[in-house]
Amino acid sequence: MRIPFAAALPFALIAAVPAQAQTDPARTAVQGLDDGLLAIMKAKGTVKSRAASIAPVIDRAFDLSLMTRLAVGPAWTTTAPADQQALVAAFRRMTIAQYATNFDDWSGERFVIADRIEARGGDKLVRTTLAAPGKADIAISYRLRQIGGAWKIIDVFYRNSISQVATRRSDFASVLARGGAKALVAHLDSLAAKGSF
Template identity: 25%
Template sequence: MLMNRRLFTQSAAAVVSLALLSSPSAWAAGEAPDDMIKRLSNEVLDTIRNDPSIKSGDVDKIMVLVDRMLMPHVNFRRMTAAAVGPGWRKATPEQQKRLQDEFKILLVRTYSGALSQVTNQSVEVKPMRAAAGDKDVLVRTEVRGKGDPVQVDYRLEQDGNSWKIYNLNVLGVWIVDTYRTQFAQEVNAKGIDGLIDTLVARNKANAASAAK
């Protein structure tokens, strides 16, 4: 199963962190990675507050929000390649595009469900252990709300003058690594086309379930 309850919970916590981050950080030049997340968070929160249909859980509206405001700041090609593993290098350009498209739909659908659950959580940002010139950084946070705090870490890479997320660590588990294990089983059993077919089927099932 490509999306189990634990993985959904991890992704939900990651989205809460991305959507509610509010702690500033100094950077020598340009926009700091945690400042970037802060800016995105404010934009997302303002949109959620001003759109009752999103707050009520309208999946289509949430998917548009996530796809438009959050996903451009994720390096999907790198994330997909890492999730697929060695099979990525053997895939044709067309197969790589289909894998990337279907993986994106899977993540957007997961994030959409998580955003509808955002309520009164807050996020504490841990001090960054990075120099101003570093191009690959780790931003560590804790999501605080009901229950115990949830650890959420972000791996970001510098892309020109901006930063892009390429992995998330929730409660000690890296999301891409979790998918890599699941995808490897599919590739070993059915090949790249089999993995694509499985992703297509999973996305259709998720869409049908949300439509009920």
């Protein structure tokens, strides 16, 4: 199992608020993702088979459209609708490929979700820990937003400080500047083919 992320972004100003951890819908959304990841790790198989299994889990857990827009940044507003759709589709392919590649084997790993759900404005933060026998725990936090009546993940923070969206925005900006939306779609497809980021 590999979990690659790049640049660090300070994660501050989180106000903790008590919540009923067992029934909070944001926690339930993260639990569904964790369960899906453990399932593909235990099943092993090929990248293709793991991708097929995790794709519907990712579609339920994440708002990939909003994540794409946030990662593209200000350029999103001047991107043609057809290119926006192509970017979301490519972002989805990349996300599925990364999870299918990085969560490839199970050796006793488990996810522990913190009881306390934290608030940040109208969003929620669900903190988890990936624990593996004989290895240091890895903190992974999920920021969720209520969209269409469901809580969806809109960002992932590795070790509580590395924002996927911020990391990708930095990477995507240079690609967009060089070749626009079509170049970014090609870049995302290249990342999907590699299965890592």
